[in-house]
Amino acid sequence: MEAAPPASSRPSLGLPGDPRFFARKGPFSIAAIAEAADCTLQPPRNGRELSDLRGVGPLQSATPADVSFLDNRRYAHLLDETRAGAIITSPAFADRIPEHSAALITKAPYLAWARAAALFHPVLPPAPGIHPSALVDPTARVAATAAIGPFCVVGADAQIGEGTALGAHAVIGEGVSIGERCRIGAHVSLSHALVGDRVTLYAGARIGQDGFGFAVGPAGFETVPQLGRVVIHDDVEIGANATIDRGSMQDTVIGAGTRIDNLVQIGHNARLGRCCIVVSQAGISGSTELEDYVTIAAQAGLIGHIRIGAKARIGAQCGVMSDVEAGADVIGSPAMPFREFFRNVATLRRLSRKPDKES
């Protein structure tokens, strides 16, 4: 048997959607794409007739058979040389679309892009069934259309809903309930938890283990029993190797639609509202509450027992030591309003230069 050639010797395909890894549908007419993506169609200004489109690609490598996308002003110069057959963009860039490309205009180009890309590369439903190597307790209730991967372990009285897929090696503890159409990644461990519908847990996520609770006893630390659960509402996503501890006296709660990135830590009894965003490597300490639509940027840290108001935005690496008002934008460690932070930076730079000027 011949060895696999090293990746470094492979020609780059240059386009997304490598068929080794992604399903592909189409081609689709530009009208069908405009409808799926909820865009207004502006045909090529040079009168070119559009053939059906075959895929998606970035401006640099898209061919005349591809749909591309522009949302960020930083990349607008790529319009000058793109060969893309159609370009999803906002009204602001409509005039700059090359004359050989159709424009698909929308006020929400990123959303439109998501839908167009999903049209060409749909996520296929998992093949139902329990892999023969999986260990499913006889008292567990697994829906007929659920897919249980190889070497999974499903504990007593656990419930797995319709259309839900467990990746290889997932471990689902006793009594855990998972709703419908969830995707549980490889190597996930999930215990002491109730999970809603359409929830995605990425590989290696750790959900439901004991919180970090101990008291000082005469001979060292003594563990405080962690008697709560993790409650994950519908449409939540939790990133790879993220950790969410179960509550001690109350539940740890993740509100519907919230998105949590890789390597995030969420402590016991924390409560996140609806549609929050928590970016990679951020940490939320025990008993802290986020109202709805809060954004926590990467590597930010929140002390315990505080409350973050709705739609507040916590900047990257921010260290939050007290409550944050709804709608506030804070950054720095300790956290302060964005304007104050950057004014401080400027002040300190000015003061540090002074001595040189005066000498």
Next chain:
Amino acid sequence: MEAAPPASSRPSLGLPGDPRFFARKGPFSIAAIAEAADCTLQPPRNGRELSDLRGVGPLQSATPADVSFLDNRRYAHLLDETRAGAIITSPAFADRIPEHSAALITKAPYLAWARAAALFHPVLPPAPGIHPSALVDPTARVAATAAIGPFCVVGADAQIGEGTALGAHAVIGEGVSIGERCRIGAHVSLSHALVGDRVTLYAGARIGQDGFGFAVGPAGFETVPQLGRVVIHDDVEIGANATIDRGSMQDTVIGAGTRIDNLVQIGHNARLGRCCIVVSQAGISGSTELEDYVTIAAQAGLIGHIRIGAKARIGAQCGVMSDVEAGADVIGSPAMPFREFFRNVATLRRLSRKPDKES
């Protein structure tokens, strides 16, 4: 088969100790609880006779059959409306306990709470035995009362002590020794390590892999052999997805009673003393030493080759670039005494405002 209902449609039980996830004992008399928790009993001031108690709960939701708890002044207002049958608290709050509740008074209320909660919800010993799906090398020595979970892999010459439980999918490398009554979580990988008694490793912890050591060679980096071990003393806990690299020339050592939270990184040759606390997402670089009772708060980072004196406290997000004296409290990046840090914050705020006032 019917699908599992989504978590979001379940009524919240409101009380900890969901029987799907936790064992339950009792009821217990107030006297038995007072004894287990080492508290002084102060009966209800309204003369009410106490029935046996059935569980534990937070002040908000505890019933007259539950024991509750108050330690943090922040939550003292909850005393006004609680229905709890008995409340564990410190002498400072004894007067504020409602007249219908018994008070369980102690100078160590959190410890007392831990013990009361463990009385009602004991951790059951694992059922001994080797799961038929586990792969245990014939040369490994597994104690008769140890529990080896499904799909575990135990390497040659490994030792597993009495009462120790390995969760599903744990991988124990060749020659590793684990003491008695340890709990090794699901998906843990443990190699090149000697582990004491009553040690808990949470799911996904990575113990014993190569440290980050390489030298610049003519054709790129060359790996430096990592020839030490990880030595974990008795009563240590290590959090989910935490990583502890083995030593290069000396051992990486975790002292007895030390508690390490989720997603913590500990580099090769680091040495932690007894009863240290390392909170989530903190990082300790190679060859750094912590004396006993050091606390490292969340997301703090310690450079390599430094020494942190006994009982020093390193604040959240602190960046420690040099030795810290015993008993010191430091914060900031670079680390400085707490007082200096907050004085700096105030100074900078004042200076940044000045120009506006002067104009």
Next chain:
Amino acid sequence: MEAAPPASSRPSLGLPGDPRFFARKGPFSIAAIAEAADCTLQPPRNGRELSDLRGVGPLQSATPADVSFLDNRRYAHLLDETRAGAIITSPAFADRIPEHSAALITKAPYLAWARAAALFHPVLPPAPGIHPSALVDPTARVAATAAIGPFCVVGADAQIGEGTALGAHAVIGEGVSIGERCRIGAHVSLSHALVGDRVTLYAGARIGQDGFGFAVGPAGFETVPQLGRVVIHDDVEIGANATIDRGSMQDTVIGAGTRIDNLVQIGHNARLGRCCIVVSQAGISGSTELEDYVTIAAQAGLIGHIRIGAKARIGAQCGVMSDVEAGADVIGSPAMPFREFFRNVATLRRLSRKPDKES
């Protein structure tokens, strides 16, 4: 069966290379070691004849039969009492080598040490073969000398090269290609990826999952299809529990020879050049590019869509919000040149003290 004795009661061996965990070769003559490590031999000044050497050890515990090593001035005082038979060091320390020790002099002592240590403790090639418990898809191509560990899952059309070893429980997704002589740790999950030769992935690394991409839709967030791959070039190492998301429209690329430490996060579409170093718990956001030989110290964070020039060095905990020039040394959050950062620290300290002096 008797219980395993606790680690805490074991005598420390004091020397690296515990035979329970490491292979051992030798003894070797000093000349053979000098040749393997590319050093100039300086015999003991006291005329002692050297026997063959049996192992390696730190200066504190090395015996006359061991090779030791000194590179860091901080540890030079250990030369005064060492019993080591031979010491690898740089010309700067040659005079301070004790008269009973041979000196092995080189301008690259750490590299020489790596090679000497590898001589005594070589990494043995894995025993070829597919463990009977592993699940390898019939369409996967596994080289004859590859080693597939217990409970591994290898998906359809995956390729595993000659001499490559998969640790227990590794999960290799459909279509993934892995080159020759790679080492894939226990519990790794790897999907949507092309991997070169001699790549090491440590336990629990998560490679190829969806990036953190979603758009705001009328009913909450909608996932943006992540249609790129992860391309890992030759000689890369990726640490335990690190996470590397696949690209959305382009590939996430890790350049040849790059070393990534534990718990690092790399976002979708990021591109790292050759021989970069990314230390533990650092995070690189989506679409950011590192040119060659960039160093990112521990816990640093890079915002998305920026470019870091060749040989730039990003300090620990640095928060990088904009491009960094080639060769620059930056630290702080926001990032600034090292000199400016420490000047700021000094300025602020001085200004915070002033009021006390003036009063």
